[in-house]
Amino acid sequence: MATHETDTALDVARIRADFPILAREVNGRPLAYLDSASTSQKPRAVLDAMRAFYVTANANVHRGVYTLGVESTDAFEAARDAVQGLLNAPSRREVVFTRNTTEAINLVAQTHGRATCGPGDVIVSTVLEHHANLVPWQVLAEQTGATLRFLDIDDEGHLQLDALDGFAREGRVRIVAVTHQSNTLGVRPPVDEIVRWAHAQGAVVVLDAAQTVPNRPVDVQTLGADFVAFSGHKTLGPTGIGALWGREELLQAMPPFLTGGEMIRSVRLDRTAWNTLPWKFEAGTPAYAEAVALHAAIDYLTAVGLEAIDAHELRITAYALDRLAEVPGLRVVGPRDAALRGGVVSFVLDDVHPHDVAEILDRHAVCVRAGHHCTQPLVERLGLAATVRASFYLYTATDDVDRLVEGLLDARRVMGV
Numbered sequence: 001m002a003t004h005e006t007d008t009a010l011d012v013a014r015i016r017a018d019f020p021i022l023a024r025e026v027n028g029r030p031l032a033y034l035d036s037a038s039t040s041q042k043p044r045a046v047l048d049a050m051r052a053f054y055v056t057a058n059a060n061v062h063r064g065v066y067t068l069g070v071e072s073t074d075a076f077e078a079a080r081d082a083v084q085g086l087l088n089a090p091s092r093r094e095v096v097f098t099r100n101t102t103e104a105i106n107l108v109a110q111t112h113g114r115a116t117c118g119p120g121d122v123i124v125s126t127v128l129e130h131h132a133n134l135v136p137w138q139v140l141a142e143q144t145g146a147t148l149r150f151l152d153i154d155d156e157g158h159l160q161l162d163a164l165d166g167f168a169r170e171g172r173v174r175i176v177a178v179t180h181q182s183n184t185l186g187v188r189p190p191v192d193e194i195v196r197w198a199h200a201q202g203a204v205v206v207l208d209a210a211q212t213v214p215n216r217p218v219d220v221q222t223l224g225a226d227f228v229a230f231s232g233h234k235t236l237g238p239t240g241i242g243a244l245w246g247r248e249e250l251l252q253a254m255p256p257f258l259t260g261g262e263m264i265r266s267v268r269l270d271r272t273a274w275n276t277l278p279w280k281f282e283a284g285t286p287a288y289a290e291a292v293a294l295h296a297a298i299d300y301l302t303a304v305g306l307e308a309i310d311a312h313e314l315r316i317t318a319y320a321l322d323r324l325a326e327v328p329g330l331r332v333v334g335p336r337d338a339a340l341r342g343g344v345v346s347f348v349l350d351d352v353h354p355h356d357v358a359e360i361l362d363r364h365a366v367c368v369r370a371g372h373h374c375t376q377p378l379v380e381r382l383g384l385a386a387t388v389r390a391s392f393y394l395y396t397a398t399d400d401v402d403r404l405v406e407g408l409l410d411a412r413r414v415m416g417v
């Protein structure tokens, strides 16, 4: 077995005790939850924070002058400060709450994109992308007449950057949209190089950090991207809350996305003045209770340590790659080297359909995802229709991986391969 010993090893047993759902059984067996790339489970601290907020401080934000309204506004804005700290953003004005990564990327496409792209312009994305970082750019290209180009990958999923200069010859590159880590292959693109190239073209970089903010330090100042999006529900937080970080000068110049509510400074029947940042982009009642719970999630992650979580995922991934190699007929897709990927392993098993594999694994209480993982162009590029995906997080134990392997050996027996 490959080991990657560091002095930041997590106490996984202690961490698991913080997640009530991990104590439940499915089909009479203890749960092996291997679908954290889809959504994370929630520690008690997050569940308690959301409940305590509703029990003690609930009132709409930015409206009431009474004590509850002030307290809930303070708690909501404190959550923004926590996101600012998590991302090391230079200013809280740059942190916009959204429902999730998908909404954050659509916001950029429909505001910055609509304002800057036109015929003769080029938008660059990649075949690695989740649909959330692909379809908004397709729609934008249709709306504006810009050309959309995709970077291809090699057989392990590494982006082939040599195509970039060819894209630049087709027109003025305005936007480069890339994932920080593929949710299907786990591969981590060379963002530094992509940012350098994009900025040399005068383009902005939109980074889909849905798969990295949860499990490693993401510092927007060192990354150099112009927009960074993530989802709270993959980051130990609740659903319905995510965030977009954007450079202040870009956010200032952008028109609003949705209108109504707190994004307005004053309304007359003939015109409306927008609020200042970040509220200009937060229309209607925001998910403030969810923001408070996300704050608790950030505190939890920070206390455990994102570097330690990243190191743990690397160890678990290396362990999983070794153990999966013991299953006859199993083929892992994506980088063979665990050091080149995050805690996501996709694979196919001989002629067994991934949905059958996932269904048999469920009998073992092993939760994995089967399908194209909202990356249909990528899975097709790999010559497949679907894969089975196991994904790991801070609470994943080697025992979960062992149970996955046992379940896969059973799937082979049941399916007669």
Ligand SMILES: Cc1ncc(COP(=O)(O)O)c(C=O)c1O
Residues within 6 Å of the ligand: 037, 038, 100, 101, 102, 103, 130, 132, 133, 179, 181, 182, 183, 208, 210, 211, 231, 374
């Ligand atoms: C890389 C990546 N981008 C975007 C998304 C979309 O996230 P959400 O559904 O929370 O908007 C996901 C979710 O799986 C993802 O893995």
